[in-house]
Amino acid sequence: MPTISLTVNGKPVSAEADTRQLLSVFLREQLGLTGTHIGCDTSQCGVCVIHVDGKAVKSCTMLALQADGADVTTIEGLASEGEMHPMQEAFRDHHALQCGFCTPGMVMMSVVLARDNPDLDDDAIRHGLEGNLCRCTGYQNIIHAVRAGAKAMKG
Amino acid sequence: MEKFGIGQGIRRHEDFRFLSGKGTYIDDITHDGMVHAVVVRSPHAHAKIVAIEAQSAMAMPGVLLIVTGEDWTREGFGTMPTKSAVQKKIDGTPLNQPPRHALAIDTARYVGEPVALVVAETEMQAVDAAEALDIDYDELDAVVDPVKALAPGAPQLWDDIPGNFCLDFELGDKDGTQAAFASADHVVSLAIENNRVTAVPLETRGAIASYDPETENYLLENATQNVHANRATFAGDVLNIPEEQLHHIAPDVGGGFGAKNSAYGEPALILYAAKRTGRPVKWINQRGESFLSDTHGRGQLSTVELALDKDGTFRALRTSTIGGIGCYCWTVGPFTPSGGAARTQGGPYNFPAMYYSSKVAFTNTAPMDPYRGAGRPEASFQTERIIDYAARTLGFDPVELRRRNLMTPDMLPRKTPMGLDVDSGNFPEVFDRTLAMSDRAGYRARVAASAEKGIRRGFAIAPYMECTGGGPKEFAGVDFGRDGTVTLRVGSQSTGMGHETSMPQILAAELGIDFDRVTYVQGDTEATPIGGGHGGSRNLEVGGNAVLQAAREITAKGKRIAAHLLNSNEDDIDFADGAFKDVKTGQSIAMDDVIEASFETGRLPEAMDPGCLDTGTVYEREIITIPNGCHAAEVEVDPETGAVRVERFWAVDDFGKIINPLLADGQVMGGVAQGLGQALLEEIVYDEDSGQLLTGSLMDYALPRADDLPEMKIAYFEDAPTAKNPLGVKGAGEAGCCGAPPAIVNAVIDALAPDGVRHIEMPLTPEKVWRAIASAR
Ligand code: FES
Numbered sequence: 001m002p003t004i005s006l007t008v009n010g011k012p013v014s015a016e017a018d019t020r021q022l023l024s025v026f027l028r029e030q031l032g033l034t035g036t037h038i039g040c041d042t043s044q045c046g047v048c049v050i051h052v053d054g055k056a057v058k059s060c061t062m063l064a065l066q067a068d069g070a071d072v073t074t075i076e077g078l079a080s081e082g083e084m085h086p087m088q089e090a091f092r093d094h095h096a097l098q099c100g101f102c103t104p105g106m107v108m109m110s111v112v113l114a115r116d117n118p119d120l121d122d123d124a125i126r127h128g129l130e131g132n133l134c135r136c137t138g139y140q141n142i143i144h145a146v147r148a149g150a151k152a153m154k155g
Numbered sequence: 156m157e158k159f160g161i162g163q164g165i166r167r168h169e170d171f172r173f174l175s176g177k178g179t180y181i182d183d184i185t186h187d188g189m190v191h192a193v194v195v196r197s198p199h200a201h202a203k204i205v206a207i208e209a210q211s212a213m214a215m216p217g218v219l220l221i222v223t224g225e226d227w228t229r230e231g232f233g234t235m236p237t238k239s240a241v242q243k244k245i246d247g248t249p250l251n252q253p254p255r256h257a258l259a260i261d262t263a264r265y266v267g268e269p270v271a272l273v274v275a276e277t278e279m280q281a282v283d284a285a286e287a288l289d290i291d292y293d294e295l296d297a298v299v300d301p302v303k304a305l306a307p308g309a310p311q312l313w314d315d316i317p318g319n320f321c322l323d324f325e326l327g328d329k330d331g332t333q334a335a336f337a338s339a340d341h342v343v344s345l346a347i348e349n350n351r352v353t354a355v356p357l358e359t360r361g362a363i364a365s366y367d368p369e370t371e372n373y374l375l376e377n378a379t380q381n382v383h384a385n386r387a388t389f390a391g392d393v394l395n396i397p398e399e400q401l402h403h404i405a406p407d408v409g410g411g412f413g414a415k416n417s418a419y420g421e422p423a424l425i426l427y428a429a430k431r432t433g434r435p436v437k438w439i440n441q442r443g444e445s446f447l448s449d450t451h452g453r454g455q456l457s458t459v460e461l462a463l464d465k466d467g468t469f470r471a472l473r474t475s476t477i478g479g480i481g482c483y484c485w486t487v488g489p490f491t492p493s494g495g496a497a498r499t500q501g502g503p504y505n506f507p508a509m510y511y512s513s514k515v516a517f518t519n520t521a522p523m524d525p526y527r528g529a530g531r532p533e534a535s536f537q538t539e540r541i542i543d544y545a546a547r548t549l550g551f552d553p554v555e556l557r558r559r560n561l562m563t564p565d566m567l568p569r570k571t572p573m574g575l576d577v578d579s580g581n582f583p584e585v586f587d588r589t590l591a592m593s594d595r596a597g598y599r600a601r602v603a604a605s606a607e608k609g610i611r612r613g614f615a616i617a618p619y620m621e622c623t624g625g626g627p628k629e630f631a632g633v634d635f636g637r638d639g640t641v642t643l644r645v646g647s648q649s650t651g652m653g654h655e656t657s658m659p660q661i662l663a664a665e666l667g668i669d670f671d672r673v674t675y676v677q678g679d680t681e682a683t684p685i686g687g688g689h690g691g692s693r694n695l696e697v698g699g700n701a702v703l704q705a706a707r708e709i710t711a712k713g714k715r716i717a718a719h720l721l722n723s724n725e726d727d728i729d730f731a732d733g734a735f736k737d738v739k740t741g742q743s744i745a746m747d748d749v750i751e752a753s754f755e756t757g758r759l760p761e762a763m764d765p766g767c768l769d770t771g772t773v774y775e776r777e778i779i780t781i782p783n784g785c786h787a788a789e790v791e792v793d794p795e796t797g798a799v800r801v802e803r804f805w806a807v808d809d810f811g812k813i814i815n816p817l818l819a820d821g822q823v824m825g826g827v828a829q830g831l832g833q834a835l836l837e838e839i840v841y842d843e844d845s846g847q848l849l850t851g852s853l854m855d856y857a858l859p860r861a862d863d864l865p866e867m868k869i870a871y872f873e874d875a876p877t878a879k880n881p882l883g884v885k886g887a888g889e890a891g892c893c894g895a896p897p898a899i900v901n902a903v904i905d906a907l908a909p910d911g912v913r914h915i916e917m918p919l920t921p922e923k924v925w926r927a928i929a930s931a932r
């Protein structure tokens with residue numbers, strides 16, 4: 001099995017990866033980062049979204065080997081020094097999660113949406129989250145949370 | 156210290172864990188030496204299993220075990236019986252129940268039915284071996300449509316069940332209803348299909364089984380919403396072992412909505428595999444497998460008839476339904492199209508007479524079991540659709556026709572013709588509040604604005620009345636630690652609804668202690684002696700009241716301790732705001748001091764021992780409650796494309812006392828989203844000939860996405876309290892699925908009324924809407 005080296009949540013890591021292993025599975029099984037979830041087999045649900053070189057990526061759409069040399073952030077790396085990221089705070093404040101299964105992907109996607117467009121309106125948020133399914137919340141509180149989280153990120 | 160009361164929108168305890176990626180869902184768990192199981196599923200809707208050649212797959216790298224129907228028979232494992240609340244046909248004989256094993260024994264009867272289990276060191280090895288497993292099938296004719304299944308000459312699923320007939324059912328006054336129909340001024344009738352859908356919790360089903368040969372005990376960690384009842388099935392019915400030998404745990408569960416209620420076959424298979432291999436065995440469904448093998452819901456074909464007088468007064472309602480349940484009775488499959496859909500027929504309207512009848516058929520499809528609402532959404536949709544249809548065909552204003560026929564508070568309490576005890580509610584007031592919220596004054600202008608763009612706009616209001624369900628008993632246990640911690644154990648279970656917050660909230664409010672001190676334990680057969688899990692919007696109604704009862708037992712004991720410490724008479728002690736007070740002397744002692752004293756023999760009255768505040772109690776509901784409310788929708792329809800947009804949505808719900816409005820909002824919004832999904836997007840479709848599932852992935856089965864939903868406006872009506880339980884709660888979980896589909900569908904029909912469209916079957920996809928417009932023109 002080939003070995004890949006990458007930066008995950010700020011730390012350099014090297015690990016073996018099966019040639020047909022998806023990045024989502026690699027993160028979960030090789031690195032034990034189970035906050036990145038898997039909800040489908042057709043890249044439709046978005047629960048696996050992480051940041052790869054600053055972009056929001058469905059980690060089930062990449063092979064682990066393709067992440068060789070990349071800078072990856074997962075939900076586990078979003079909070080800094082025990083302080084929740086403003087987007088995480090906003091999700092809690094607005095009751096934007098129920099079962100929590102979509103939540104890591106939803107938060108990771110939202111952070112990038114807010115970073116790339118600080119003046120997000122509700123339509124832009126709803127459109128931006130089209131690739132992230134949630135079966136529990138009806139999305140409304142997620143929209144409110146992203147709006148608030150984006151504002152907080154602007155500072 | 157944070158003190159919270161009942162009724163406050165406390166933010167959730169569990170969120171830190173979920174938001175930081177520290178949730179522990181089934182697939183996040185690993186054990187030393189753990190191996191992996193893959194289920195081999197039937198590719199055919201109906202086929203004899205002629206032979207399974209397992210030897211070459213067994214020889215593949217890493218393969219440890221292959222389990223087939225032959226092995227299962229040899230081991231003598233039992234079948235899984237249905238626990239449907241309806242068990243008899245109309246003639247009083249038992250329903251027809253085929254034997255359901257954990258996997259197909261000699262015949263597969265739906266695409267996706269487990270046929271074998273392959274266990275290997277790694278998941279990839281198990282997948283490879285499963286693909287290589289050589290199974291010889293002899294294909295048989297299949298039938299997926301319940302109407303066709305009941306027709307003469309249909310392919311027969313079971314040798315000893317003629318006509319694929321499971322049971323028939325009736326409820327209400329048949330003759331009285333017939334008489335009302337005979338003498339009514341108007342009768343309208345409509346064939347209505349309630350589309351077959353599936354729950355699609357974002358976490359798929361999965362489990363890990365372990366076996367300890369020394370104690371002969373099993374551990375099953377399972378993404379289920381019902382550990383106790385399913386343990387009874389796996390241990391008692393299948394494995395023939397005492398229940399105590401199976402420890403059943405649900406870790407964090409990523410949604411359920413009914414699809415994780417049942418006792419499925421896969422956990423039983425891996426329990427056996429764990430014993431055989433001596434290793435912990437993990438099985439996780441792929442999404443595609445879940446579409447094939449999760450239970451589906453709704454899927455009812457009905458003829459609904461309404462009798463009414465010239466002035467629009469309702470005289471009678473009659474519904475006859477055909478429901479398919481797949482090839483087994485599954486866990487409670489026969490109940491939904493029978494008792495489940497019957498009870499809440501007629502909604503909150505004043506019907507002097509009602510009659511419901513149904514026939515339930517076996518089909519070559521995935522099993523049917525509860526999906527959020529299990530019969531009540533069907534009843535609500537049937538009632539609201541026929542009323543709307545009557546209004547349009549007879550020329551009544553749909554809003555007025557509804558308003559004038561609602562039960563009024565002076566009619567309550569009453570037993571409906573369907574036998575439902577309606578104790579409380581103010582349906583006209585809830586209706587009026589919904590109307591007031593929905594800005595009727597501005598409606599004309601909005602219609603005009605839509606028309607400018609060439610778009611039709613429509614509005615509909617849908618009052619609903621449903622009922623709770625699920626296990627009638629619940630256990631709550633409270634343990635106090637010397638370090639000040641409080642552990643609350645309850646047998647009901649959250650799959651996302653936030654019990655870790657709402658249940659400690661009740662306890663903390665009652666005891667006057669800090670909410671953050673309470674640790675919550677659920678989903679564990681060793682933590683509570685009984686447990687009803689999750690289902691039927693039962694948690695606050697049954698579990699919440701168990702917590703309240705435990706808290707009251709604790710304060711009663713606390714009074715004795717306080718009296719002892721204050722040298723008072725126990726009868727003079729009052730408990731309020733976290734303190735025991737002697738009403739005569741004015742002396743008081745805090746709950747925390749009493750808790751501390753409860754550990755010290757010297758500070759306790761004679762008959763009490765250290766640790767005496769620890770409490771375990773069972774609450775039993777006497778009678779189910781009646782959640783109700785009113786939903787309304789405004790939609791835009793593009794007549795050129797048939798595309799529907801739900802523009803606005805309003806809900807006023809009477810759930811009784813609201814414990815935590817933040818969590819209640821979540822239940823309403825999530826339920827409305829699923830209701831919108833059923834109304835506009837979702838449908839399970841099987842190919843009529845081959846019985847293949849055509850909607851077997853998230854590419855083919857359309858779940859609502861963020862931009863399908865409007866901003867909903869939600870309010871609660873709390874002025875009609877129920878005395879059915881001490882907390883005064885009515886249940887919140889399933890309301891959205893009852894209110895949203897009729898509100899949305901009837902709003903689309905309203906928008907297209909000028910085009911002459913009278914009915915479109917759900918889901919209202921652009922194609923169906925476009926065709927309806929085209930054929931009406
Ligand atoms: S797991 Fe569903 S999109 Fe990646």
Ligand code: FES
Nearest residue numbers: 098102134135136
């Ligand atoms: S919170 Fe359960 S899927 Fe989004």
